[in-house]
Every structure is written in structure tokens, then in C-alpha cells.
Amino acid sequence: MKIGIVYDLxxxxxxxxxxxxxxxxHDLVPIQVNRKVFWLTEPNxxxxxxxxxxxxVSFYRALAxxxxxxxxxxxxxxxxxxxxxxxxxxxxxxxxxxNKIPVPKTAVSFNRETCLNIAEKxxxxxxxxxxxxxxxxxxxxxxxxxxxxEILDFREYMQSPYFxxxxxxxxxxxPSRDIRAFYFWEExxxxxxxxxxxxxxxxxxxxxxxxAELSNELIELVKRSGDVxxxxxxxxxxxxxxxxxxxxxxxxxxxxxxxTVRVTGKDLARLMIELTIKNIKQ
Amino acid sequence: MRKLECPICGxxxxxPDDAMSGELFEHxxxxxxxxxxxxxxxxxxxxxxxxxxxDWGQ
Numbered sequence: 001m002k003i004g005i006v007y008d009l010x011x012x013x014x015x016x017x018x019x020x021x022x023x024x025x026h027d028l029v030p031i032q033v034n035r036k037v038f039w040l041t042e043p044n045x046x047x048x049x050x051x052x053x054x055x056x057v058s059f060y061r062a063l064a065x066x067x068x069x070x071x072x073x074x075x076x077x078x079x080x081x082x083x084x085x086x087x088x089x090x091x092x093x094x095x096x097x098x099n100k101i102p103v104p105k106t107a108v109s110f111n112r113e114t115c116l117n118i119a120e121k122x123x124x125x126x127x128x129x130x131x132x133x134x135x136x137x138x139x140x141x142x143x144x145x146x147x148x149x150e151i152l153d154f155r156e157y158m159q160s161p162y163f164x165x166x167x168x169x170x171x172x173x174x175p176s177r178d179i180r181a182f183y184f185w186e187e188x189x190x191x192x193x194x195x196x197x198x199x200x201x202x203x204x205x206x207x208x209x210x211x212a213e214l215s216n217e218l219i220e221l222v223k224r225s226g227d228v229x230x231x232x233x234x235x236x237x238x239x240x241x242x243x244x245x246x247x248x249x250x251x252x253x254x255x256x257x258x259x260t261v262r263v264t265g266k267d268l269a270r271l272m273i274e275l276t277i278k279n280i281k282q
Numbered sequence: 283m284r285k286l287e288c289p290i291c292g293x294x295x296x297x298p299d300d301a302m303s304g305e306l307f308e309h310x311x312x313x314x315x316x317x318x319x320x321x322x323x324x325x326x327x328x329x330x331x332x333x334x335x336x337d338w339g340q
Contacts, residue, residue, distance in 0.1 A: 009317065009332070010305035018302070032304045059337040134339020160336065204339075 004052030016269035086253035135204035183226030290314035
């Protein structure tokens with residue numbers, strides 16, 4: 001098969017996918033989006049691709065290049081809709097909640113005064129998150145009304161308009177860890193705990209990866225969440241409360257998996273390619 | 283292996299023959315985060331890796 005890898009930078013994950021495509025005997029077509037011209041009014045020579053894996057680290061590059069490829073007839077994993085729906089946390093929460101997937105109580109407001117009304121209902125501490133972004137960047141915890149107002153002040157002076165969309169969420173008191181589970185085409189091939197003394201457990205911020213064995217209940221939750229978001233290849237973040245309830249916190253459509261491979265020994269890059277081929281053929 | 287100059291410290295760095303444009307490397311000697319650039323005519327050079335942007339991640 002001719003398999004495209006759409007990328008801007010080659011990190012550990014992209015290198016693993018490139019090597020997996022080659023080892024499985026397929027033709028690799030690298031598409032480095034930040035060094036390429038994409039014609040919108042003419043074909044760009046992608047018609048021979050059987051499919052492409054989207055791996056841009058930049059969300060906007062990922063979304064734009066996926067739109068172009070899809071509209072010109074290429075199957076992209078993940079699709080434009082999945083990438084958009086997973087990147088926008090407002091939309092992810094809406095979609096999961098509407099489909100009865102447990103998520104922390106969340107509300108959105110467009111000004112600081114109404115944020116205080118939300119805070120009265122959620123109680124403190126609460127989480128204030130950018131609706132776009134990753135690696136725990138700019139995710140804040142308001143401990144009381146004063147700190148909430150300080151966080152909102154910072155946000156209202158940020159230039160990006162999306163910081164004026166205030167996404168406020170119930171704080172889940174976790175047992176010093178959260179869970180990152182992988183969803184590949186209705187399968188759950190691996191999961192890790194991200195262990196940290198900080199309330200932010202992102203491995204990008206120093207959270208330590210430890211292999212997690214998921215219960216059947218949790219595997220089912222991951223599968224249902226992945227199905228709701230549209231399937232494909234996903235990294236699903238789960239919060240567990242100290243009283244044993246689970247909440248889906250975020251869903252990542254271009255997930256990093258280096259630390260998971262390191263601690264589980266599972267060849268996720270190879271599995272991603274193999275399961276994608278199997279599902280595309282169906 | 284191909285030897286390329288680090289744009290930060292000027293030292294030499296070994297790059298695997300199958301490295302691709304956009305591939306990230308860390309220079310052991312200076313700790314610099316570097317990106318391989320291969321131009322249209324096949325010239326290789328290292329440049330300082332792009333700064334993390336607001337829309338990066340996953």
C-alpha cells in the first residue's frame with residue numbers, strides 16, 4: 001500500500017511510524033506540510049495514496065492539511081471532523097456528555113461576572129482551561145474567588161480570542177495520577193497511569209508513566225468514548241475520583257505514545273498501521 | 283552517518299543516513315534542539331528547532 005505520513009516535525013512518534021510503514025513492506029509517502037505548496041484549485045498528486053496518517057504537531061496545520069487531502073479524495077486518519085472535535089475541548093465535552101459518557105461538570109461563559117455564577121455552582125477549587133491546547137499549558141486551578149478572578153484577568157488580556165471563552169470545570173480530586181488509554185479502531189491496546197505529586201499529571205510536565213491494567217469496565221468506557229468521538233486512533237485521558245468514579249477529561253486525535261511504548265513494550269506504531277489497514281480495507 | 287554543523291555551538295553532529303526533513307535531534311554537546319532541513323536540491327543543514335507554539339501538542 002502507499003501510505004502517507006503527514007507531518008511538520010518528526011518526533012519520536014513520527015520516526016516510529018515511518019519505520020513501521022517500511023518494516024511492514026509498504027511504500028512511504030512523506031508529506032511535510034510546512035515545506036509544501038498545497039493547491040486548493042488543482043490536484044496535489046496525492047490520488048495514489050491508499051490513506052494518510054495525520055501527525056502534525058501543530059493543530060492548525062493538521063486541520064488544514066487534512067481538509068485539503070480529504071477534499072482531494074484521500075482517506076486521512078484521523079479525519080478532519082475527529083481532529084476538530086477532539087482538539088476543541090468545549091466540543092469534546094459537549095459530545096461526550098450528550099452521549100452519556102461521564103465527564104466532569106463543565107460550563108462555559110464569555111465574561112468574568114457570569115464565571116462567578118458558574119463557580120458558585122461548581123464550588124472551589126475548580127479548573128479553568130483553554131478550549132484549545134495541550135500538555136497542560138495554561139490549565140489553571142482556582143482555589144477561591146480571588147484566584148479565579150486573577151486567572152480570568154490574565155485570560156481577558158490574552159490576544160487570542162479563544163481565551164475569552166472561559167471553560168470552567170469541576171475539579172476531580174485524583175489519587176496522584178490519571179490514566180491515558182489508547183483507542184485504535186475499537187480496540188484498547190495499551191494504557192498508562194501518569195503519576196505525579198502535582199495536580200497536573202501530564203508527562204510533558206514531569207508526570208511519570210507507569211503501565212496500567214484496565215478493568216473491563218474501564219476498557220468499555222474507553223471504547224464507548226472513542227466510538228462517540230468518531231473512532232480511528234485516539235488517546236483518551238481519564239480522571240478517577242478517590243471514591244472510584246471515572247470521568248473522561250480529554251480526547252487526543254494525534255496522540256503521542258513514546259512514554260507508553262517505553263513502559264509497556266508494545267509496538268504501538270506497528271499496531272496503528274496494521275489496524276488502520278485492516279479497517280480501511282473493510 | 284552524515285556530519286552536519288550545529289547552528290548553536292558550531293560542533294559537528296552525526297545524522298543517520300535515513301533522516302528526513304523536519305526530523306528533530308538533540309545535540310549531545312550543547313543540548314540544542316535541532317531540526318534537519320533538506321532543501322529541494324537535496325542540501326542538508328541543521329537549524330534551531332521551531333519554538334513550541336500555542337496550538338502544539340496532543
